[in-house]
Amino acid sequence: MVIGWYPGHMNKARKEIIHALKKVHAVLEVVDARLPYSSENPLLHELAGNKPALKLLNKSDLADPELNQVWLKFYAEQGIPAMTVCGKNPGNLRQQVIRHFSALQASRRPPFRIMVVGIPNAGKSTLINVLAGRKIAKTGNEPAVTKGQQQIMLDDNIAILDTPGILWPKIEDQDSAYRLAVTGAIKNTAIEFEDIALFAIAFLKNRYPDALLTRYQLASVDEEPVQLLEEIGRRRGCLVRGGVDYTKTGEVLLNDLRSGKLGLLTLETPEDIPTPEPPAADDEITG
């Protein structure tokens, strides 16, 4: 799979974020509620040090409502402030954010500056616009470098920066990379549709079989993912001379999934978080 993030990009992003973080008092971390673990940046906590952070599980309108609660409970148990939000239908998000940070900023000289951070496509620009109450950040594609950053006052004391901090996605873990690709957070080429769709089918077959059965009117999900993909292609009329067009079928399935046509789904639960490997014996030898 082509990931689109190389060490050079990550280094640049890391330098920019370290620089930007110096100017703020707190971070608003945007992750995707459908994959809160895989859409968080592996190094944010290290980079942000002990600055207060609030985690926003965005796109909760596309996520499994039961698993939204599971994730919130998981973060609460760890003492990580988090809430589920929807950039498209934000309700009183602005007030909630003000209330959260008001409690923290009381002893400081205002303004208390917050920066929105997260991986591409998490919804950073959308949420900045919601918080600012007007369209100041371009959504859909990423702005280039952080230039001439402005701050917008949310109330008398609290400000957000108009430009988000862009973090690189968690791609060193294959499962995370695939889940990110399923949601479209990692850009993929047409060639990869089949590969990513097969991953998605294997997942759906296991966790949301009814979504597949209903949407594509399959008789069962007992077959292997590749056979299910073929069946979906046939049902959807994604054909080429000689059989099913797997690339096209994969694209159809991924578009259905990304736009919510397969229902509300979450791609991972806290139980999917890999346990850190114990350090290898070699690592302990120094000098």
Ligand SMILES: Nc1nc2c(ncn2[C@@H]2O[C@H](COP(=O)(O)OP(=O)(O)O)[C@@H](O)[C@H]2O)c(=O)[nH]1
């Ligand atoms: N369904 C849904 N889509 C959202 C939500 N927030 C953002 N989006 C969409 O996700 C895409 C990426 O949003 P954007 O704000 O540009 O993400 P950024 O790359 O993090 O700045 C856009 O197409 C948004 O319309 C949300 O809460 N729900």
Ligand SMILES: [Mg+2]
């Ligand atoms: Mg953006």
